[in-house]
Amino acid sequence: MDKRTLRRAVQTARQAMPESERRAGATAIRENLLDLPWVQMAGLVACYWSTDEEPATHGLVFALWKHGTTVILPVLRGDRDLDWAVYDGPDSLAPGPFGIMEPVDTRRGVEAVRTAALVIVPALAVDRTTGVRLGRGGGSYDRALARVGPNVPTVALLHEGELIDGVPAEAHDRRVRHAALPSGIISLG
Structure with missing residues (x-):
């Protein structure tokens, strides 16, 4: 199956998922992640503000922030690369391009993701053997992940x-x- 066909299939399945199942899944993912010592100890986390049928991150971002973790969220640049800014509570967000909420804090630059102790990204699918992720096709997160250290x-x-x-x-x-799935956290390749 090519990327375009797989994207369509996943998006169709996500649209058919009941909202109650999405909410329960997001809660389970949040709790699974927050139980991990390497998540609890991460002082700086790069995450994203979910949209549409993605597993919701709003509760996760808020919980990390309330725990005292510094959370940086992406700010989409004109060249489709990701700048980063600090999340400082629900009132620190404003709609960006495509209506996606972004932090209004000072932009930290595309290299800010290098300083994160944990990076959480969206995906439509991930290969269970290789860890290759399928995104929406813009390449923004591939560029960001290329900047993240190997450990x-x-x-x-x-x-x-x-x-x-x-x-x-x-x-x-x-x-x-x-x-990270509702059923648990899976380590890959």
């Missing part, structure tokens, strides 16, 4: 059934080290 945990959030075999990969595609 930093990278985690893609997924709904059940989105950790699969055979995600198509190209040279620019970046891998993640973990997949």
